[in-house]
Amino acid sequence: MFNQCRLRLKMTERTHKKRVLVGKPGLDGHDRGAKFIAHALRDAGFEVVYTGIRRSPEEIAAAAIQEDVHAIGLSSLSGAHMRLFPAVVEALSKAGAPEIPVLGGGVIPDEDIVALKQAGIVEIFTPGTPVDTIIKAFHEACEKKSAG
Amino acid sequence: MTIDRLLEGLKARDPRAIGRAISLVENGDDCAEAILSSLDEDLIAKATVLGITGPPGAGKSTLTNAIISQLRLSRKRIGIIAIDPTSPISGGAILGDRIRMMQHATDPDVVMRSMATRGRLGGLCATAGAALRIMASCGCSTIIIETVGVGQSEMDIIRLADITLLVLAPGLGDDIQAMKAGLLEVADLLVVNKADCKGADILAMDLEAVIRKGSPIPTKVSMTVATESKGIKELLDRIDKVDSEHRESGEREKRRRGAHDQEVLDWCLEILRPKLLAEISKRKLPLLGDPRLEAKKILAEQ
Amino acid sequence: MAKHPKFAQWEENELAKSLNRFPERKEKFSNHGGAEIPRLATPEKIDTEYLEKLGFPGQYPFTRGVQPTMYRGRLWTMRQYAGFSTAAESNKRYRYLLDQGTTGLSVAFDLPTQIGYDSDDPMSVGEVGKVGVAIDSLADMETLFDQIPLDKVSTSMTINSPAAVLLAMYVAVGEKQGVAAENIKGTIQNDVLKEYVARGTYIFPPKPSLRLITNIFQWCSQKTPAFNTISISGYHIREAGATAVQEVAFTLANGCTYVQTALDAGLELDVFARRLAFFFNASSDLLEEVAKFRAARRLWARLMKERFGAKHPASLMLRFHTQTAGNTLTAQQIDNNIVRVTIQALAAVLGGTQSLHTNSKDEAHSLPTEESVRTALRTQQILAHESGVADTIDPLAGSYFIESLTDRIERDALSLIDKIEESGGVVKCIEEGFIQRQIENAAYQYQQEIERGDRIIVGVNKFQIKEDKKPPLLRVDPEVEKTQVAKLAAVKSNRNNEQVSRMLAGLETAARGSENLMPHIYDCVKEYATLGEICNVLRKVFGEYKDRG
Numbered sequence: 001m002f003n004q005c006r007l008r009l010k011m012t013e014r015t016h017k018k019r020v021l022v023g024k025p026g027l028d029g030h031d032r033g034a035k036f037i038a039h040a041l042r043d044a045g046f047e048v049v050y051t052g053i054r055r056s057p058e059e060i061a062a063a064a065i066q067e068d069v070h071a072i073g074l075s076s077l078s079g080a081h082m083r084l085f086p087a088v089v090e091a092l093s094k095a096g097a098p099e100i101p102v103l104g105g106g107v108i109p110d111e112d113i114v115a116l117k118q119a120g121i122v123e124i125f126t127p128g129t130p131v132d133t134i135i136k137a138f139h140e141a142c143e144k145k146s147a148g
Numbered sequence: 149m150t151i152d153r154l155l156e157g158l159k160a161r162d163p164r165a166i167g168r169a170i171s172l173v174e175n176g177d178d179c180a181e182a183i184l185s186s187l188d189e190d191l192i193a194k195a196t197v198l199g200i201t202g203p204p205g206a207g208k209s210t211l212t213n214a215i216i217s218q219l220r221l222s223r224k225r226i227g228i229i230a231i232d233p234t235s236p237i238s239g240g241a242i243l244g245d246r247i248r249m250m251q252h253a254t255d256p257d258v259v260m261r262s263m264a265t266r267g268r269l270g271g272l273c274a275t276a277g278a279a280l281r282i283m284a285s286c287g288c289s290t291i292i293i294e295t296v297g298v299g300q301s302e303m304d305i306i307r308l309a310d311i312t313l314l315v316l317a318p319g320l321g322d323d324i325q326a327m328k329a330g331l332l333e334v335a336d337l338l339v340v341n342k343a344d345c346k347g348a349d350i351l352a353m354d355l356e357a358v359i360r361k362g363s364p365i366p367t368k369v370s371m372t373v374a375t376e377s378k379g380i381k382e383l384l385d386r387i388d389k390v391d392s393e394h395r396e397s398g399e400r401e402k403r404r405r406g407a408h409d410q411e412v413l414d415w416c417l418e419i420l421r422p423k424l425l426a427e428i429s430k431r432k433l434p435l436l437g438d439p440r441l442e443a444k445k446i447l448a449e450q
Numbered sequence: 451m452a453k454h455p456k457f458a459q460w461e462e463n464e465l466a467k468s469l470n471r472f473p474e475r476k477e478k479f480s481n482h483g484g485a486e487i488p489r490l491a492t493p494e495k496i497d498t499e500y501l502e503k504l505g506f507p508g509q510y511p512f513t514r515g516v517q518p519t520m521y522r523g524r525l526w527t528m529r530q531y532a533g534f535s536t537a538a539e540s541n542k543r544y545r546y547l548l549d550q551g552t553t554g555l556s557v558a559f560d561l562p563t564q565i566g567y568d569s570d571d572p573m574s575v576g577e578v579g580k581v582g583v584a585i586d587s588l589a590d591m592e593t594l595f596d597q598i599p600l601d602k603v604s605t606s607m608t609i610n611s612p613a614a615v616l617l618a619m620y621v622a623v624g625e626k627q628g629v630a631a632e633n634i635k636g637t638i639q640n641d642v643l644k645e646y647v648a649r650g651t652y653i654f655p656p657k658p659s660l661r662l663i664t665n666i667f668q669w670c671s672q673k674t675p676a677f678n679t680i681s682i683s684g685y686h687i688r689e690a691g692a693t694a695v696q697e698v699a700f701t702l703a704n705g706c707t708y709v710q711t712a713l714d715a716g717l718e719l720d721v722f723a724r725r726l727a728f729f730f731n732a733s734s735d736l737l738e739e740v741a742k743f744r745a746a747r748r749l750w751a752r753l754m755k756e757r758f759g760a761k762h763p764a765s766l767m768l769r770f771h772t773q774t775a776g777n778t779l780t781a782q783q784i785d786n787n788i789v790r791v792t793i794q795a796l797a798a799v800l801g802g803t804q805s806l807h808t809n810s811k812d813e814a815h816s817l818p819t820e821e822s823v824r825t826a827l828r829t830q831q832i833l834a835h836e837s838g839v840a841d842t843i844d845p846l847a848g849s850y851f852i853e854s855l856t857d858r859i860e861r862d863a864l865s866l867i868d869k870i871e872e873s874g875g876v877v878k879c880i881e882e883g884f885i886q887r888q889i890e891n892a893a894y895q896y897q898q899e900i901e902r903g904d905r906i907i908v909g910v911n912k913f914q915i916k917e918d919k920k921p922p923l924l925r926v927d928p929e930v931e932k933t934q935v936a937k938l939a940a941v942k943s944n945r946n947n948e949q950v951s952r953m954l955a956g957l958e959t960a961a962r963g964s965e966n967l968m969p970h971i972y973d974c975v976k977e978y979a980t981l982g983e984i985c986n987v988l989r990k991v992f993g994e995y996k997d998r999g
Contacts, residue, residue: 016175017239017266027561027577029650032690032777035890036897042240047264052247052997053650056573059253063246066253066260068167078561079816083576096164109815109923127781127814128910131901205882210996248996319874375655376993 018142019069023051023060025088028078033105037073037134044135046142057084061091064100070142071122076106086119101141105134151179155186161286163256170261173278176418184278187285195284196391199309200294206317207341209248210374212294216252218380219290225257227283227291229276231305234264241265245294259283273304274414277407280308304414308407310400311390313383315339316355318347336390339383343371423450454496460506460518468508468518475522479841489522490514490843503748503857507802507843509763511751513744513856514844515802516767521840526798527805528830529554529606529771530823535579535930537593544598546820550827554805556606557594558582559616564651566612566985569934578931581817582608586938587980591619592626600624605636606681606771606805611653613640614662614968615984618975621674637678637727637771640666643704643876644683646995647885648690653985656877658992662967663708664715667722669968678727680708681771688731689777691893694742695859697731699866700885702750706867707876709758719758723765732798732806733775734790740846741855743770743801749860753867772798773807779814782917783909787811792829799839800846806830816923938980945978953977954987961991 022038024031031053038050049067051060064072072092074085085104092100104116105125113124123137149157149168157165173180198215200208212228219226230245243262252258261279265272276293283291295305306312314335319342340352352369370386372379394400424446433442479487490507493500505511508518517523530552532543544555559582562574568586569578578584585591595605600623609616617638624634642659645652652659663680670679684692684701692700705726712722730746732739750768754760774794779787791808798806808826810818818826834840846852870879879885899905906912953974960970974984 017264019171027565027567027573027651028581029645029652030690031650032893036894038242039890039894042235042242043238045238045240047234047241047243047262049262050242050244050247051250051253052244054997055250056254059250062163062253063250063260065163066167067243067262068164068171078577079580080561080576087576096162107814107816110920111923128907130911131897213996251996319878375996 017045017047018071018139019047019049019067020071020073020138020142021049021051021060021064021067021069022073022075023055023063024053024075025055025057025060025084026076026078026080027054028076028080029053030077031075033077034073034075037075037105037131040131040135041073041138044139046138057087057091060088061095061097064092065095065097069100070145071138072100072102073138074102074104076104076108079107081106081108082112082115085116085121089120099145101145103134103137103141105129151182154179154183158183158186158282158286161256163259166259166282166286167261169282170279173282174263174275180278184281187281191287192281192284195288196290196311197280197309198290198292198387199306199312200292200315201296201306201312201335202315202339203320204296205320206315207374208294208296208315209245211315211339211341211372211380212245212292213249213251214372214374214377214380215292215384216249216258217377218384220252220255220257223257224289225259225287227259227280227288228261229279229283229291229293230260230262231272231276231293231295232262232264233296234266239266259286259288272414273308273411274418276305277308277411277414304410307403307410310394310403311336311387313337313339313387315341316351317342318345318351337383337386338369339372340369341372341374343379344373344376420450454492456501457492457496457506460509464506464508465518468523472523474519475525479522481838487838487841489519491845491847493848503853504847510755510766511748512767513748514847516747516769516804520802520843521799521834522843525834525840526803526830527554527604527771528552528827528834529556529805529807530827531556531558531608531773531807532823535583535927536934537583537585537590538596540583541594541596541598543820544594547823547827548598548603550824551831552827554604554606555598556807557608559607559609560584561651563616563981564609564611566615566653566981566989568980568982569931569938571982575931578934584930584934585616585619585981586934587941587978588619588622588975589937589941589978591616591623595620595623595627599629600627601629601633603635606639607636608639610639610642610645610649610651611659612981612985613638614666614971615975615981617666617670617677618968618972622972622976631673632675634674635676637681638666639681639683639729641680641683641704641708641729643707643880644686644700646880647700647889648686648692650997652995654988654992655995656880658988659995660708660711660877661715661964662988664712664717665966665968667712667717667725668715668966670725671717671721675725677725679722679725681727681729682708683729685729685731685773687889688733688775690889691777691896692889693892694733694735694738695862695866696888696892698742698746698749698859698863699870700889701728701730702746702753702863703867703870703876705750706753706757709754713758719760720762720765723754723758723760724762724767727804728768728770730770730772730798730803731775732772732794732801732803734778734793736793736797736800737851738855738859739794739797740801741852742859743772743798743803744844744852744856745859745863746770747802748856749863769804771805771807772801772803774798774809776809776813779809779811780907780910781814783915784811784814786909787814788825788829791826792833795829795833796837796839799833800844802844812923816925819922941978942980949977950974950979950983954979954983957984958987958991961988 020041022034024034038048041048051063089102092098101122103123104121108124108126116124122141125134154165158169169183200212202208216226232241232243234241241264246260246262280291293309312335338355340348355369370383427446504513507515507520560579561577561581563585567574569584607616621631667679670677682701682705684697687700688697747768751766754766760766774791778790788811795808808829810822810826812818812822873879900907903911957970957974960967
């Protein structure tokens with residue numbers, strides 16, 4: 001009756017928008033960076049579901065799934081990224097949406113970046129990364145998700 | 149996800165399927181029709197759609213959050229659609245309403261979705277209406293649409309609701325007289341939030357004096373302090389009362405018919421728009437030609 | 451040239467009183483050639499404008515400083531913010547700093563402690579001991595100050611929402627050491643209003659939080675009169691992206707709110723006002739920062755006098771601690787940060803700060819190593835002993851640029867304060883998001899300037915190099931969380947749990963009423979009730995604040 005249709009999301013101007021969730025897991029309350037990225041993504045045409053501070057990994061994953069986002073952006077300045085970022089990846093997996101890419105930023109030493117990528121985080125942005133680089137990475141992550 | 153799996157997921161109330169279905173309909177994907185025709189009409193007919201609108205700063209999201217908490221006490225499955233404006237310059241949007249409702253994020257019986265207006269003059273009702281129906285079809289007995297009541301498209305959305313709450317707060321600088329007449333007309337219930345603040349009682353009195361004329365149901369003013377969950381139960385009781393009265397009097401039917409027609413019109417425009425745009429650019433119309441005549445010509449040839 | 455009578459008067463009164471309390475650091479301050487460095491340079495002719503706008507240090511309007519001898523009498527307190535992982539480790543770092551010449555301690559707590567969660571709370575996972583020390587009970591506090599005599603040091607605690615609890619613990623430690631409460635010196639940050647707009651470690655909603663703050667004011671004015679009960683902070687507001695004018699405006703507006711709240715609670719202005727302290731940011735624009743500090747002093751003095759009718763000079767003084775701007779530190783070419791911190795510290799000193807924390811060069815990567823902290827401390831010591839800026843008071847006064855900038859900042863800040871007043875006050879503006887939006891817009895603009903290249907950050911968007919060498923970084927041992935949780939369990943089993951329950955119940959009853967909560971909190975703390983247990987009682991009664999985004 002209904003054919004199986006491969007779901008391709010075309011990026012036409014009015015309809016298909018890239019949706020991203022930006023939030024801060026854990027107790028760190030410094031949201032200047034997260035807010036800046038949320039605004040920058042908005043200015044680059046993304047729809048940004050901004051969930052604020054003090055979110056648990058489970059809350060972030062649940063919201064990301066409900067909002068059917070193409071990517072998630074996390075921020076952490078308190079050093080708890082090694083525990084919290086992979087926890088979000090895990091929560092996504094548990095909730096049945098392991099394909100949503102997770103990108104992260106904040107005060108993160110270089111050695112941790114390797115471990116985080118191994119844990120499934122797609123990209124990590126350290127202080128001083130130009131915003132264009134970050135936006136480009138989100139574009140790519142979203143496109144990969146749509147194609148996959 | 150294949151379409152069959154998606155439809156199965158919808159029946160199973162899988163959050164992933166629901167989220168994906170709403171996106172597909174919003175994006176006008178080819179599968180939209182398949183999704184929309186698979187929905188449970190019965191559940192849709194039974195659900196109650198609550199519209200919450202009002203000026204920025206009145207505390208709508210906080211109130212919505214308090215309402216959700218209260219409704220969850222009676223184990224109702226709830227859907228929420230929070231609408232925020234798209235930036236006309238960038239085409240992007242910050243959807244920040246759900247921040248105040250994040251405590252419900254992991255509750256499987258609270259289905260939330262943030263939507264951007266996407267700069268549409270038409271089409272917003274269509275997609276919001278479709279999202280509403282998807283939520284109702286997956287068992288949400290109450291669906292809340294929350295939007296700022298400052299634009300025409302937001303006004304139109306509210307007509308999708310069975311019952312509309314207009315939320316105000318003291319000290320926001322609105323004069324009742326200055327407020328767009330449209331909002332007051334559309335509201336079934338008036339809520340003065342931040343009722344613990346100075347000026348709340350005066351605002352309530354002013355509102356009671358401007359009650360919807362000709363309405364068979366007297367619109368009283370409810371007082372709430374959403375941050376402290378005060379007045380919520382009373383508000384919900386009032387909503388229930390209005391709901392039963394609407395069902396009895398046939399008002400609910402009437403509104404649903406109106407909303408349905410509105411949605412159909414919206415879908416017509418939504419579907420026609422790209423075709424018409426393509427047609428217009430193809431013709432390379434002369435600058436000095438009369439736009440209305442050109443339009444009639446194009447339509448006649450459709 | 452005859453001295454202006456007002457100058458002579460100042461010398462005979464404020465200055466003489468100060469010299470009686472303690473003399474200047476040297477008999478004579480002179481330069482390398484032997485020429486004497488004057489205490490206070492003034493224009494040859496002192497006119498009414500000078501007296502109104504500048505005056506003399508230690509005298510209204512305090513533009514030139516709050517102490518008559520400033521750094522000639524006592525150098526600013528070199529107070530380095532520190533603390534991480536366990537109380538035992540932090541104790542070691544504090545004793546190291548005291549040995550190296552720090553004159554005051556500054557405690558950094560981890561996020562769970564700042565937000566009132568015990569180390570074994572599910573919310574604390576991954577965060578224990580990361581950004582500061584974990585304090586779950588009085589036992590941890592005792593370890594933290596082991597072998598540190600509380601009558602000999604002054605301790606600043608960066609704690610806000612649960613400040614009442616940590617303060618009670620500190621006083622209890624003093625009591626155990628045999629130090630009388632009235633000799634306890636220090637500061638608690640205790641500035642909840644800025645948490646809602648810039649820092650995020652709030653727990654309860656604004657109204658009950660203000661109640662707790664006035665409870666603290668009251669209790670301390672009787673029990674610990676030498677303790678500063680609040681450090682009204684602009685630092686974090688600036689870090690969040692605010693401009694210098696916004697930093698002054700929002701900080702002083704918050705200050706006025708605290709003053710009004712205390713007055714409404716029946717406290718006496720000239721009794722509690724002298725214990726209000728401030729905390730500002732020292733950013734990289736040297737000249738603007740100096741002007742900012744001077745403007746803040748003058749504006750606060752005027753507000754206290756004209757709006758609140760404060761009489762006692764101590765009530766009009768804006769005493770402040772400064773920290774160099776964390777948000778200017780770069781992860782690239784970190785040695786450059788030493789230069790930045792030097793400029794910022796210089797601004798704070800030329801601006802007349804009472805105490806100063808200098809950041810370490812590696813803090814854009816993680817918490818600083820011992821070596822980096824030492825360099826940061828040496829920066830202050832070099833400024834104090836080698837640069838000469840501490841040998842005369844308010845040296846930049848009279849500069850056309852500095853004075854006009856001071857005037858402008860004062861004017862613009864007052865205008866913003868008035869706007870907040872007209873919009874219903876600080877709490878209203880926080881609830882409406884007005885203050886947050888102002889800060890966000892300023893932050894966004896600043897960042898855009900950097901992205902466009904209109905604002906140069908050396909090493910980041912210009913003068914970059916390819917860096918291979920990785921700096922040695924401090925790592926918090928992940929075992930810390932386990933150790934802390936175990937210690938907490940031990941405390942819970944060794945204490946008198948019945949007593950604890952009783953005390954907590956008493957606290958809950960008091961919280962529902964309107965009495966001062968400090969005595970109840972003190973009782974709970976002495977029985978080794980945990981921070982989380984106490985805060986959960988208060989959460990139950992007061993509710994939790996929800997961010998509006």
